[in-house]
Each structure stands twice: as structure tokens, then as C-alpha cells.
Amino acid sequence: MSVLRVGNASGFYGDRFDAMREMLADGPLDVLTGDYLAELTMLILGRDRLKNPDAGYARTFLRQLEECLGLAHERGVRIVTNAGGLNPAGLADAVRALADRLGIPVRVAHVEGDDRTAAHPGTLAAHAYLGGFGIAACLRAGADVVVTGRVTDAALVTGPAAAHFGWGPTEYDRLAGAVVAGHLLECGAQATGGNYAFFQDGDVRRPGFPLAELHADGTSVLTKHDGTGGFVDVGTVTAQLLYETGGARYAGPDVTARLDTVRLSQDGPDRVRVEGVRGEAPPPTLKVGLNRLGGFRNEVAFVLTGLDVEAKADLVRTQMAPALGRITDVRWDLVRTDRPDAPTEETASALLRLVVRDADQQAVGRALSGAAIELALAGYPGFHVLAPPGKGAPYGVFEDVYVPHGAVDHVAVLHDGRRVSVSPPPDQHTAVPAPVPEPPLPQPLPPGPVRRAPLGLVAGARSGDKGGNANVGVWARTDDAWRWLAHALTADRFRELIPEARDLPVTRHRLPNLRALNFVVEGILGEGVAAQARFDPQAKALGEWLRARHLDIPESLL
Template sequence: MTEPTSTQGNSPDLAPFATPDVLRIANASGFYGDRFDALREMLTGGPLDIVTGDYLAELTMLILGRDRQKNPASGYAKTFLRQLEEGLGLAHERGVKIVANAGGLNPAGLAAAVTELAARVGVPVRVAHVEGDDLLTPGHTWGEGVLTANAYLGGAGIAECLRAGADVVVTGRVTDAALVTGPAAAHFGWDMKDLDALAGAVVAGHVLECGTQATGGNYSFFGAHDVRRPGFPLAELHADGTAVITKHPGTGGVVDIGTVTAQLLYETGGARYAGPDVTARLDTVRLTQDGPDRVRIAGVRGEAPPPTLKVGLNRIGGWRNEIVFVLTGLDIDAKARLVREQVEDAFARADRAPAYIRWELARTDRADADTEETASALLRLVVRDSDPDAVGRAVSAAAVELALGSYPGFHVTAPPGKGAPYGVFEAAYVDAAEVPHAAVLPDGTRVPAPTPVRTRPLEPVPPPPLPELLPAGPTRRAPIGLVAGARSGDKGGDANVGVWVRTDEAWRWLAHQLTVDLFRQLLPETADLPVTRDILPNLRALNFTVHGLLGEGVAAQARFDPQAKALGEWLRSRHADIPEALL
């Protein structure tokens, strides 16, 4: 990657793009199950140097862990292989290198499968992989029932593979941004001392990692744009770490400061965004519109990374079952109370009641409704236990036996089942020096990845000064979302909500108005939980972290919205006193 490619096929509109000063990196997958034809779209839609794919998430690692239990030769994202059946030839014709974390729990197995596929389809490519993240090995004790234990690696191993001439690099659990920092370091010749440049690449990688979330997908202000089929994003990276986020010409969606801000806030915490290569200071990020569908990222400062690496642990937490009772028409609360008392009485008479019982009544009904569905509310029962019988036969019997002896109109959304295992995610931390991060080059040579020159313990950034308060004036009670956008997500058992506004005047209101106390009032679920507020003035944004909202993580499904994807939209729908000048 140190030299520009000399050819990318015969098509003049796909001429070589890479120069010593610019590298064009695209994303073609934001999760395992993303748009299947995105790889082809990105390879044929315009010039590229690198195309990346992010296939891993906390829940994905659990799914792959269960796959590996059944078949030790599995453990990687099979979709990636099917995409390569066509994409590999296209990439080779155009001189585009492919970097993906689809290796999951078995990057060596996926690398071998890619090599076999290349031989079968007649495409001469050099395949390398990165390993060392899997810590489910002797010498590490993670506790009972742990299926996966994977350290989040940086981009140094990817860079070594590309420097050795790899055309395809597959990894296991690396940070999402590592798919960009690795290629950028290889191309520009950065080393572990180039902290600002690496931090810029981390920010660009974070914007790209979730695919079309950067181009109008899941965007609060979607109504102003055509987002029926948003194109996937790409970044034009420069040697100093600055970048321009854009997309292929003619594709759907939009790239503007709002879409990029939304993705920057997604699943982040404080102003220090820590990673294995560098800690990026999100409070230094500056965004400017660089033309239609072009947003420039500049000013990013980097600090030495922490001395530890995060390790994601997944284990089977027990068994789970769910029944949703439909309550129609009048006396909804009384009907809910009756069936709840009946079910809990049945549990009391059973040999063993489930260890965890949770009821939620969703008042989806409305008065004088003109359809039966809109006249109905949903009462959701969730049970969990270490014994499958406690959530299976006992729960099914308790519900079924009420069919003719409970509230009028009794029915459920689906027949009760026997329950299913659920997962639990935990984060642990290990000394980075204990993790054998290595690149396995195309010729099979195993090379240790470079390590940071120095480290720095992670500390919160002191709150910056707030902007001048907006002058007093008339206000109106209205939804916050008329002024502010939001994006929310999960990190293990925690949830984050990033909130931003589009004007300096709105920022002068938001920074003072949306305090932790008001946040808790607007979202009563958070009232008894620790909530942290971080201030990012350059982005006109606040980022709230709600600790413990998601219990034991997405796989435990402890909450109606287990990944907190809509938590921000709930916040936007809540009413506050907003200055009329902003409305």
C-alpha cells in the first residue's frame, strides 16, 4: 500500500485513485446481515482503493460462539464468502483491496476459505489474516459458561498484512475503526507515534463503520431527504489524518454535517474515545460542509491509548420465555391486573417459579377505536431462569390454562413456547502486552503487530465552558425533536444518547436546558440509574450515558428496546419549554 496502484481495470471512470496524499476507503457492511449487494455497489459505483466490511457486534459474537460449539470449523460470517463469489473478481480487476472483520472467532478458517474460493473462481489474490484477539485459551480464567472472550485489537496487524502485499485481509475482533486505521497507516507510512493522524483515521472509521447510518439511514431529520435506499459511505483520507466523508455519485441518501454528527455520537461516551491505537479527542473534531454530499473532518487530536485492551465476554445466562397478552376495549388496567394475578398464582403453585419475572403494559389502545387492533393494549410477560423447565412448561401451562377463565377477549400474540437460551455480555480489561496481536502474511509468516510507543490511563475530560445563555423570551411547550436530533445505541449494559442541534442559537439553549436532571425527568426509566453528561461544543452536542439501562446486554433482551436504538427518538418526542425563536 506504500505505492499507488498502477491499474484498476480497463474502465476509464474507475481509474486509479490512490496518491501518496489521498486514500479512498469505503464501507460495504455495517453488521452481519447488512445489504448483500453493497459490496458490488461500492466496487462498481466509483473509484476506490480499499473496501471494508464490519460484520461483528456483541450479539454477533455470541451467535458465532454458538455456531462454533456445533462445528469448530465455523465461527465466521458466511455471508462474506458469498459476497466474494462475485466481488473478488471485481475487486481484483479494479485493484481494490478488501479488509473485513468477518473472521469473527475463526479468521484463519475464513482466510483459508477465501483462498479456496479464489482458486475456484480463478482470481489470483493474496490473502492474509490477523489473529490474537481470541483469549478463550489456557491461562485466562473468565468464569463459568463463557463462550467467547475476544480482545478488541487495533489496526496495526491489518497494516502489516497490507504492507506485505495482501489483497484481502480478514480479522477477528478488531475495533470497528481499525478497518480504516490499518489501511491508512500502511498507505501513509504512519507509525504508533503519529497520534493526531491516527486519531483522524479513527474518527473517519467510526463514521464509516455503521454503513448507511452516515448517509441518512436512521436519521432524525430523514423527512428532508430521499433515504429510501441510501448509498454506502466512503472517506477520502489525507496524509495528515483529515478526511472527507462522501458517497458514490448518483446513490441515494445524503452526507451532510447532520448525518455525520449523528454517526459520530453513536455508541460513544465521553470526549476521549479510546482505542488500541490511539485515544481520539472527540471534543476537537471540526466538521465543515465541503460541497454537496461532502463533509470534511479536521482538527482531530490524538493521545496515547490506554494500557489495557477491552475484552468482550459472551456467555449463556440461562433460559428465557415471553408471552404477550392482548387486552382489548374497556377496563384495560383491570384486565391486566386480573391476568397478572392469575399467572403469578399459578407460579406460586408450581414446583418452581421463574427466578426473574417482568411485566410491561404497553397502552397501544385508544378510545372509540375503529379497528380492533387500535382498541387493544399489549401486556408483555418476560421470564428468565437457569432451568429451562421453569420458563418452559410452567409458563406455558400457566398461560394456556387461562384461555377460558380469564379476562374477556383473552388471547395472546403467539402460542407459548418452551423458551430459549439467552446470552449475557460483559466487558473485561487486560494488559495490552498480554494479547498476542499478530499478522499472518500471505506466505504464512506470522509477524507480531507493533505496539504503542507509550500509553496513558483514560481519564474524563473536565467539562468545557458553556455558551452564553440565550436571552429570555417567550417559550412554547413542544417536542424537543423540533429543534434537536438524536441517535442512541448500546454498549454492553449501558446506553448512550447523543443529542445535537444545527444552529449556534439552538446550542445556547440546549447546553443549558438539557441537564441530567431534565433528562431523567423526560425518560423516567433512567430516573434511578447513573447518568453521565458529556459536552461537545464543536459538534453542538451533548452525549448522555445511561449506566445499566440494558441490564446484561442485548442478548439478554431485558428491555422492550434491548439495544436502545430508539431511546433518542423517545427523548425527541418528549415536550419541554422551547424558545419560540427556535421554533
């Protein structure tokens, strides 16, 4: 069958507004997807729904569609999005109303069944990650726009691919290929030079959004529209492939994709071929993300300038101690951004950051807005803060649980109102599959002179979050660099370079086809991004910190 061209116009709620119009106008497409959901987004939408029961979906999608629905209809491009969030039926109705107002004949369907909030009292939002076969049912019945709630990010691609190529639920290699393509597309411009370690290799001032050319055998080519910014090469695709993943098995509701089988090759300018992907049966359970309010949070950053920074910090802590005695969680961080004999006041200053959390909003408000500001004329010399503290804001907590496929009523609501139940996968890994054999290490480089230098001179990295855990994917750009990296960057060396991880479980996974190592650091993000437990709550820059650390690197690689 013909190639299926699937593009992406959104990697998160708040991504580039013009991307939908650009993707529709700048080149040919069959399907345009938009990913609007993340763990934090579900919490935000949950709070929206508390204020208005008719809310709970990504409102920017409707505004984008108002500009672009006519163009999509004219070009015959179908739109598949998870912008429905907590209320896919509500967004589907809003799209129909918009189409009627614009006079555009559009068939709108939606997918439901992910909402598990009633089964988890005390949560603001609890949603199962559904697969792509509900989307496929909607498209097979003729839908032009398909709206979903919580599906896996890759389901936005596996659904259209299964519908187009007629794949069944046990065609695991093909489905796994589509999962990999979906994972590469899901974060938008991250696959086309955005957030890329070697960003200076191309012009990334305004990267174009990616698209995948999918084939019936599950292989694909990752590319972008001609003439758009950014660039696509094996490195940008490797970086996105490693993003927010773990070991060799990438489990989902439709299939378990084997990331250790993925092969990437440059297929021309801005074209990377993705092939060799093998798939296995999915696990017997679905992941359910639970979002709840954890309490209230407040913070203030004291600016410590010039001499005696440590003594000034000790004075602040001592003066604040009486006001903080009853607060449940108090965290101090001294960030030494100062330098001796600094040429500017800013570079002569350090930051002392105080973060407090408690179930009582008034307690966190009083502790900082009262006690901290009362020190203005009674504290260390040069006292000031970056910004006055507020009353305290609610923060969220994310965790995941697992339920059997049969516990979820996965339903495709077709454009004509018919409801089609989506059966659980016919085959599931009911037993824990055997561990993937650890691939052999490459031959080490022969001994030679070394030089102390940053890791990032010879390796790229990309990091991200999954609940309270972080992953850091590190890859080498040459075979010789891989021969060194695979032996030098052990889990113990990782802990040495990232002191925050010293007392945490760190698992290293080898992916030799990608010349890559993937490190999973458990618990480094506390209760997840919404809890904002650390300076970089989503671990977005953890990989760049690792690349900036120095170690002994063979001079032959430098």
C-alpha cells in the same frame, strides 16, 4: 502521498447483501471494508462454533465475495474485513479456496491473537479488541484480502491508513483522524441518511454506503459514490459521530481520539470535511468482551381490548402467579396502546407483556406454554395473545474486562504464511489522564415567550448500546438552538424526560464543536443486548423517544 479512498460495505452481520458489489461498481475505491461484528454477533458465532468447530465466521461474506472477488481484483481494490469473527484463519482458508475455484490470483492474509476464551472459563466467546497495526502489516506485505477476528471497528480504517501513509504508532493526531473516519464508516448507511432523525431532508429509500477520502495529515472527507441514494451532510455525520460514544476521550488500542476536537464542515454536495482531530496515547489495557449463556428466556404478550384494561391485567397476573412462583426473573409490562372510543379493534387494545428468565429451560417453557394458554377459556373477556409462546430460548450476557496489551499475542499471518508479531504501543497512558476540562456553556438565549413542544423540533438525536449502558447523543442544528439546548437539557432534565433513567447514573458530556450533548445512562440495558432486558434492548430508539418528549421551547426557535 495520494488520497486513500476507503469505503464500507457492511455495518453488521446481515446488512445489505448487494452493498459489496455496489461499492465496487459505482465508483473508485482503494480499500473496501466490511464490519460484521457486534456484541450480539459474537454470541451468535459462538453458538455456531459449538455445533461446528470449523464455523465461527460470517458466512454471508463468502457469498458476497463469490460475486465480487473478480470485480475487486479487476479494479485493484483491497478488501479488509472482520468477518473472520471467532475463526479468522478458517475464513482466510475459505477465501483462498474460493479464489482458486474462481481462478483469481488473490493474496489472503489474516490477523489473530484476539481469542481469550481459554483464559475465561465459562464463556462462550472472549475476545480482545485489537488495533489496526496487524492489518497494516498484512497490507504492507502485499495482501489483497485481510481477514480479522475481533478488532475495533475503526481498526478496519486505521490499518489501511497506517499502511498507505507510513504512519508510525506514535503519530497520534493522524491515527485519531483515521479512528474518527473509521467510526463514521463502520455502521454503513447510518452516515448517509439511514436511521437519521431528519430523514425527510433527503431521499433515504435506499441510501448508498459511505466512503472516506483520507489524507496523510489525518483529515478526511466523508462522502458516497455519485448517483447513489441517501445524502451526506453535517447532520448525518454528526449523528454517526455521536453513536455509541461517551465523553471527550474515545479510547482505543492504537490511540485515544479526542472527540471534543473534531470539526465538521460541508465541503460540497454529499461531502463533509472532518478535521482538527487530536490524539493522545492509548490506555495501557485492551478491552475484552466476554459472552456467556445466561439461561433461558420466554415471553408472551396478552392482548387486552376495550374497557377495564387495568383490571384485566390484574386478573392475568393473579391467575399466572402460581405458575411463576419458582421462576428466577419475572417481568410484567403493561403497554397502553389503547385509546377511548377507538375506530379499530387494534387501537382499542393494550398489550400486557410477560417475560420470564431462568436457568431451567423446561421451567420457562412450562410457565408460559402451559399456564398462559390454559387461560384461553378461563381468563379475561376477549382473551388472546399475539403469538403462542415457545419452549424458551437461550439468552446471552455480555460484560467487558481489561487486560494489559502484553497479555495478547497480536499476530499478522501474511499471505505467504510468515507470522509477524505486532508490538504493543510504545507509549501508553499508564496513569489515569487528567479529566478533559468541561468546555464553557454558550451564552444563554435572551428571555422570551416559550411554547410546549417536542424536543425533536429543534434537536436531533441518535442512541445506541455499549454492554448494559446506553448513550444518547443530542445535537442542535443552529447556534441559537445550541445556546438553548446546552442550558435546558441537563442530566436532571434528561431523567425527568426518560423516567427509566430516574434512578440510574446519567453523565452529560458537552461537545460544543458539534453543538452536541452526549448522555451516558448506566445500567439501563441490564446485562446487554443478548439478555433482552427491555422493550428496545439496544436502545436504538431511546433518542427518538427523547425527541418526542415535550418541554418549554423558545418560540424564536420554533
